[in-house]
Amino acid sequence: MAKQINLLDYANKKEARRNTARKGLSVATFLGPYAICFAMFFVFPLLFGIVIAFSGFDGRTMFPTSFVGFENFRVIFTNKVVARDFWNSVWTTIKFCLCIVPLSILIPLGLALLVNTKCIGYKVFRALIYIPSIFPLTATGLILLRMFGYQYGWVNNFFNISVDWFGNVYATWFMVGFFCLWCGIGGNFIILCAGLENVDKTLYEAADIDGCNKWKKFLFVTLPGIKSQLFLVLFTTFIGYMNLYGQLFILASDNSDPSLRSAVYRIQNILTGSSRGYGFAAAMGIMLGLITIVFSIIQLQIDKERKAGTKRKDEFDAWQKNN
Amino acid sequence: MSSTRGKKITKTVAFITLTIVCILMLLPIVWGVFGSFRRSGDFTSYPASFFPSKWDAFTLDGYRELFSKTEYIPTHSNEYFPIWNWLFNSLIVAIGGTLLYLIIASFAAYAFAFLDFKYHDKIFYFLIGTMTIPGIISTTPQLINMNMLGAYKSILGLILPGLGGVYGVFLIKQFFSNIPKDLIENARMDGASNMRIFFNVVLPLGKSALFVQGLFGFMGAWNDVQWAQLIIGNAPRTTWTLAYGLKVISDNSESYEATTLVLASAVIAMIPILIVFLIAQSKIIEGVASTGIKR
Numbered sequence: 001m002a003k004q005i006n007l008l009d010y011a012n013k014k015e016a017r018r019n020t021a022r023k024g025l026s027v028a029t030f031l032g033p034y035a036i037c038f039a040m041f042f043v044f045p046l047l048f049g050i051v052i053a054f055s056g057f058d059g060r061t062m063f064p065t066s067f068v069g070f071e072n073f074r075v076i077f078t079n080k081v082v083a084r085d086f087w088n089s090v091w092t093t094i095k096f097c098l099c100i101v102p103l104s105i106l107i108p109l110g111l112a113l114l115v116n117t118k119c120i121g122y123k124v125f126r127a128l129i130y131i132p133s134i135f136p137l138t139a140t141g142l143i144l145l146r147m148f149g150y151q152y153g154w155v156n157n158f159f160n161i162s163v164d165w166f167g168n169v170y171a172t173w174f175m176v177g178f179f180c181l182w183c184g185i186g187g188n189f190i191i192l193c194a195g196l197e198n199v200d201k202t203l204y205e206a207a208d209i210d211g212c213n214k215w216k217k218f219l220f221v222t223l224p225g226i227k228s229q230l231f232l233v234l235f236t237t238f239i240g241y242m243n244l245y246g247q248l249f250i251l252a253s254d255n256s257d258p259s260l261r262s263a264v265y266r267i268q269n270i271l272t273g274s275s276r277g278y279g280f281a282a283a284m285g286i287m288l289g290l291i292t293i294v295f296s297i298i299q300l301q302i303d304k305e306r307k308a309g310t311k312r313k314d315e316f317d318a319w320q321k322n323n
Numbered sequence: 324m325s326s327t328r329g330k331k332i333t334k335t336v337a338f339i340t341l342t343i344v345c346i347l348m349l350l351p352i353v354w355g356v357f358g359s360f361r362r363s364g365d366f367t368s369y370p371a372s373f374f375p376s377k378w379d380a381f382t383l384d385g386y387r388e389l390f391s392k393t394e395y396i397p398t399h400s401n402e403y404f405p406i407w408n409w410l411f412n413s414l415i416v417a418i419g420g421t422l423l424y425l426i427i428a429s430f431a432a433y434a435f436a437f438l439d440f441k442y443h444d445k446i447f448y449f450l451i452g453t454m455t456i457p458g459i460i461s462t463t464p465q466l467i468n469m470n471m472l473g474a475y476k477s478i479l480g481l482i483l484p485g486l487g488g489v490y491g492v493f494l495i496k497q498f499f500s501n502i503p504k505d506l507i508e509n510a511r512m513d514g515a516s517n518m519r520i521f522f523n524v525v526l527p528l529g530k531s532a533l534f535v536q537g538l539f540g541f542m543g544a545w546n547d548v549q550w551a552q553l554i555i556g557n558a559p560r561t562t563w564t565l566a567y568g569l570k571v572i573s574d575n576s577e578s579y580e581a582t583t584l585v586l587a588s589a590v591i592a593m594i595p596i597l598i599v600f601l602i603a604q605s606k607i608i609e610g611v612a613s614t615g616i617k618r
Contacts (some may be wrong), residue, residue, distance in 0.1 A: 253570075
């Protein structure tokens with residue numbers, strides 16, 4: 001009898017072990033390929049970046065040749081030329097962000113509100129407004145370059161003016177902003193449209209009964225209703241324009257004015273150039289990344305504070321109920 | 324009564340405003356498309372005309388000239404635009420890279436959604452957390468990484484970094500999680516292997532997720548300029564992609580006569596994306612709305 005139990009135990013154990021082995025094998029086959037790719041193309045570069053930021057390059061190869069400690073960071077902060085160029089470009093990027101981010105949220109929000117009236121053909125409008133966003137930036141950008149050309153562009157011809165749209169720094173930044181809005185608002189617009197569509201309709205009816213006017217309805221029903229979409233849009237747009245490169249590269253690469261360079265532009269210039277300053281580029285990337293993270297945390301904190309606000313209210317309600 | 328009338332007025336105002344906005348948004352694109360068929364002398368016609376000003380002004384010269392520059396002439400090395408190679412490379416990167424990523428990512432999504440292994444929730448949350456890391460931090464080391472793998476100056480370097488992406492896994496896993504667990508359990512009871520469950524149960528039910536991710540993968544890869552400039556910018560022109568090549572066409576054709584040619588190249592780069600958009604317009608818009616990917 002005892003022997004039989006032992007045998008059963010043994011069989012169970014063996015079966016269990018075989019099952020775990022089989023399970024492990026299937027996990028390995030399904031997760032394995034991605035795990036390898038994730039490790040090689042995401043985790044490794046991230047860690048390697050820290051090594052590179054502390055390394056020196058001798059200018060002949062792409063491989064780090066020496067360990068230099070905080071030298072790269074010291075140069076970024078104190079070297080007259082490098083520090084000035086880099087931090088000016090960071091400041092330029094932040095200034096541009098502060099201008100363009102509100103616009104690329106408010107304009108799509110306005111358009112989304114219009115589409116949300118469900119007027120005739122609103123689905124067509126939604127698709128058409130999104131269209132400029134789907135094309136390669138180089139294609140739309142070079143159409144813009146030609147259309148706003150100084151001598152032969154249609155805009156100058158049609159309005160009979162002679163504005164050099166890409167002639168000076170301010171005009172070029174204006175055009176870059178225009179380009180960002182033209183080809184950048186589509187995504188935000190679609191997200192906000194979806195948000196507006198999902199706002200609870202009964203809330204509007206309740207507000208009507210309470211005698212709210214349109215503005216109050218927008219402020220107290222619509223905006224809270226699309227809060228999560230607004231934050232998503234704010235977040236992604238901000239991070240996107242902190243990394244501003246493509247639009248500037250296409251419209252302003254032939255103008256060598258340093259105030260037309262964003263932070264990523266500087267880094268990209270180092271990487272495409274022949275100077276092999278990869279250590280600096282990596283260090284600059286880390287600095288820019290940290291700045292982006294700090295701004296993102298501030299944004300998250302604001303979001304949280306709002307949530308805490310309702311928490312206080314809930315606490316108050318609960319307290320009132322108990323008394 | 325008055326409220327329905329008010330609504331009607333609101334709708335009319337919205338309609339008119341949206342019509343104007345749409346016309347303005349599409350104006351440059353329409354101008355570009357017509358410009359690519361326009362004789363270069365016609366751009367300065369007086370009075371200024373948005374479309375080619377007369378029938379004679381229509382021409383295919385832009386396209387003809389563009390495709391005539393696909394041969395390398397040493398004396399005009401700046402104007403060497405092997406556009407067939409660029410189209411081919413762009414298609415390989417956009418379609419090949421996307422398909423490869425879809426396979427890898429959907430396998431991983433299946434593992435996270437239906438396989439029971441230690442810490443699978445925690446690993447997944449960790450993956451989501453890594454999405455907040457700004458990409459610029461790993462741009463430089465990724466470039467050197469590609470060089471070490473021998474993918475620098477080749478289109479392989481445009482495909483590989485995308486394979487480690489987190490967003491697709493996240494998106495597909497969310498879709499897979501909506502598939503009833505009972506279905507999987509039943510299939511398992513019937514003795515189906517994980518591979519069979521994946522291909523015969525999960526994939527048919529979750530293919531819309533793959534479709535959405537595929538569309539965005541295609542568009543992202545086709546439109547990419549920044550990473551392409553780093554990887555293939557210093558390579559021979561035949562290994563370039565179309566989106567990057569356009570910038571160089573534009574830079575090397577500053578002259579007024581080349582306007583038609585430049586616009587023609589832009590139109591060629593826009594056509595595949597436009598086709599994709601026309602086929603899957605509703606899916607793309609739905610996808611943006613539900614996932615928050617923008618490009």
